Amino acid sequence: MKNKTIQAITIVLFFTLIIVFVIYKSGLFANKEIVNINSSKSLTKDSQTDTIPNLDSILKSKPIISSSKSMIILDSEDFKAIEIDSTMLDSIKN
Amino acid sequence: MAENEIFKIIEATVVSFIFLIAVFVPVEKVFPAKKNQKFFRSKWVLDFCFFIGQYLVWSGLVLWMLNNFGDYLTSIIPNSFQSKIGNQPYFLQVLEVLILSDFLIYWGHRLQHNIDFLWRFHKVHHSAENLDWLAAHREHPIDTIYTIGLINLPAFIMGFPLESIAGIIAFRGIWAIYIHSNVRLPLGPLKILIGAPELHHWHHDLDRRAGNYANISPIMDVIFGTYKCPNKEPEKFGVSEEIPSSYLGQIIEPLLPKRIWNKIKTKAQQRI
Numbered sequence: 001m002k003n004k005t006i007q008a009i010t011i012v013l014f015f016t017l018i019i020v021f022v023i024y025k026s027g028l029f030a031n032k033e034i035v036n037i038n039s040s041k042s043l044t045k046d047s048q049t050d051t052i053p054n055l056d057s058i059l060k061s062k063p064i065i066s067s068s069k070s071m072i073i074l075d076s077e078d079f080k081a082i083e084i085d086s087t088m089l090d091s092i093k094n
Numbered sequence: 095m096a097e098n099e100i101f102k103i104i105e106a107t108v109v110s111f112i113f114l115i116a117v118f119v120p121v122e123k124v125f126p127a128k129k130n131q132k133f134f135r136s137k138w139v140l141d142f143c144f145f146i147g148q149y150l151v152w153s154g155l156v157l158w159m160l161n162n163f164g165d166y167l168t169s170i171i172p173n174s175f176q177s178k179i180g181n182q183p184y185f186l187q188v189l190e191v192l193i194l195s196d197f198l199i200y201w202g203h204r205l206q207h208n209i210d211f212l213w214r215f216h217k218v219h220h221s222a223e224n225l226d227w228l229a230a231h232r233e234h235p236i237d238t239i240y241t242i243g244l245i246n247l248p249a250f251i252m253g254f255p256l257e258s259i260a261g262i263i264a265f266r267g268i269w270a271i272y273i274h275s276n277v278r279l280p281l282g283p284l285k286i287l288i289g290a291p292e293l294h295h296w297h298h299d300l301d302r303r304a305g306n307y308a309n310i311s312p313i314m315d316v317i318f319g320t321y322k323c324p325n326k327e328p329e330k331f332g333v334s335e336e337i338p339s340s341y342l343g344q345i346i347e348p349l350l351p352k353r354i355w356n357k358i359k360t361k362a363q364q365r366i
Contacts, residue, residue, distance in 0.1 A: 025264030
């Protein structure tokens with residue numbers, strides 16, 4: 001009986017944490033917008049035609065849960081950092 | 095990089111580590127696949143080095159390469175093609191992205207096991223003799239770039255906004271760690287839709303071509319005849335060939351021609 005209870009609690013805890021994580025990464029907490037590297041690229045395409053994302057800003061990105069079996073999503077803050085760096089590079093080039 | 099930013103990356107790594115412990119350790123304790131396996135099992139430190147390396151060093155490099163790869167693809171794919179794809183119903187686009195990436199990752203992964211050049215990087219991941227959530231992080235960075243490149247390829251080509259399926263992607267990422275964990279928790283009929291440790295453990299069997307190459311859903315394995323699910327755990331995990339035991343050795347060895355690596359190894363042994 002005790003074992004069954006522990007098993008049930010463990011399963012509930014496991015799936016709860018996974019669901020919370022998925023919801024968090026969906027950006028539903030604090031209405032946080034999430035963008036991926038691909039869409040961020042298309043967003044910058046029109047306004048900045050020859051920008052090069054700076055390695056520094058990408059190195060600053062902090063993906064929670066790093067898994068090669070997952071597609072890549074960055075938080076909007078990381079995307080903003082990439083944009084700022086690109087703009088700075090443009091200014092330097094000009 | 096400013097001190098503050100380095101601190102933030104370290105903080106995110108620590109948070110991720112604690113979160114993963116909270117998710118996986120209880121379920122590994124209560125439903126163990128290998129009952130005698132301890133938390134600090136052999137090669138724990140090696141896998142921890144891979145974890146730290148992946149979070150602190152390689153993930154930034156991988157993202158940078160992926161971004162450049164995506165830029166290059168966008169420049170060669172006609173806008174008219176992407177707008178045709180974009181005009182399809184949304185659910186159809188989601189299905190296409192998921193099925194195509196599963197298809198690519200299945201064949202890409204199968205090639206990693208069949209082509210020697212790809213295997214030399216991928217065998218690092220398979221060298222783990224104890225599987226758990228931490229061992230999932232044992233991966234050569236070149237192997238990571240290859241896998242992430244393939245899995246993102248359909249979205250890049252289609253110009254699909256991945257942020258709209260962020261939840262599915264997050265689930266994929268954490269589930270990919272779960273299937274490596276030391277857990278035996280049969281999913282019943284669901285196991286044909288979602289991969290489970292009981293399937294992926296067989297993929298880590300000593301046999302290099304053991305099957306179960308699919309990413310999350312085993313459907314590709316069923317379709318292409320590589321599905322394998324005996325009703326027990328494999329006796330041993332790992333690879334049958336020799337592989338360096340240190341972190342640096344496992345990172346450097348695949349990058350060098352065998353002849354040069356053997357010379358380095360012989361010199362190192364002579365010093366000892």
